[in-house]
Amino acid sequence: MGSIRRLHTSEALDVVDNTGKVRTNFLKRYLPGTMDAIRFYHFTGTLAQLPVVGRFVKKGLHLYYRYLHTNSLVFPLREMEAVIETATDLYVDPCPCRVVAEEKSCSAPIYTCLRINHTASLRKEMKGGKSLSRADALAILRNAYDKGLVLSLESCIQPYQNNICMCCTCCCIAMKMRYEYGVPIYHSGPYLPVCDSAACTGCASCSSACLVGALEVSGSGVRVDPDRCLGCSHCASACPSGCLEMAFTPHRVRQDREPGPVRLALSLVYIHAVMVPSVLLFRLVAGSKQHLMEQASPNASDVFELSMQQK
Incomplete structure (x- = not known):
């Protein structure tokens, strides 16, 4: 073996x-x-x-x-x-x-x-x-x-x-x-958060949960900096409206x-x-x-x- x-x-x-x-x-x-x-x-x-x-x-x-x-x-x-x-x-x-x-x-x-x-x-x-x-x-x-x-x-x-x-x-x-x-x-x-802008309430819970400052919340939803984002999923877990999902993004790895x-x-x-x-x-x-x-x-x-x- x-x-x-x-x-x-x-x-x-x-x-x-x-x-x-x-x-x-x-x-x-x-x-x-x-x-x-x-x-x-x-x-x-x-x-x-x-x-x-x-x-x-x-x-x-x-x-x-x-x-x-x-x-x-x-x-x-x-x-x-x-x-x-x-x-x-x-x-x-x-x-x-x-x-x-x-x-x-x-x-x-x-x-x-x-x-x-x-x-x-x-x-x-x-x-x-x-x-x-x-x-x-x-x-x-x-x-x-x-x-x-x-x-x-x-x-x-x-x-x-x-x-x-x-x-x-x-x-x-x-x-x-x-x-x-x-x-x-x-x-x-190999994951990135993706935002459903229509469901986003702008509460900024996601950006508060991010340890590396990769998320920015605006009136149009959540902007993710892919160069800083670790793909840890804490932002998605913290989102009360469920507007964030972790998308498999293999080219990042x-x-x-x-x-x-x-x-x-x-x-x-x-x-x-x-x-x-x-x-x-x-x-x-x-x-x-x-x-x-x-x-x-x-x-x-x-x-x-x-x-x-x-x-």
Whole structure:
């Protein structure tokens, strides 16, 4: 039996899992250090803003995120529910982005880093977090959506998904990479809101629900900026008149495929040329704070109390 499994297929989304050796080894190295990884991403995002050297760092980040890890794509709630319904395994961790933010973190739920499929199976072999039933995973997902968080599907080695993220604009590293650091890793999904102008009352509930300011309400209805819109569906959920619907718009999504051996090899050479000095510098000036992940506790917004230890 092969190491690649297609678990869910819809008009907008294919969920594909890969249990192969290369990806497994990558995940085993990444998962125990997610806290420091997020801090490192912030560090490299800052480096990317520097003159001259920033150009090379940004290119390295782009290749890393495109082919290896954390290439996020936004989907509405119903698509994410289907991902959970067809998942082979589920596990939840504290959100490392909110743990990194510490006192600057918002009031969003903490336990929202939802590992899926092979990644969840590997995570069970390590400390912290909690294995989930399908019902518990759906409860976490729906609670996060109700709290206004954006749901995105993260890949680890394209195109194999490993995680459902539940993001806010203030803490999420992927959003910060896109909107603050100029590294395009948080991608708008394949849906756009479409307005029935005749039914629109001009209440502006939709624009208030939009985290990225992509909607403008006028007398003629709702104008959507497709370049800013994430396709998260919060606007449609907030609309009391039901005048907004999420329309499948496939041309919005870049179709990334698993890179061939030559492209992957060349990308890895460039990535290592940029990342290795960055990692060494980061370790020198920042140190490790991975222990904060083990100390993280649910807050008042979490859907239920979760034990820090795997059950």
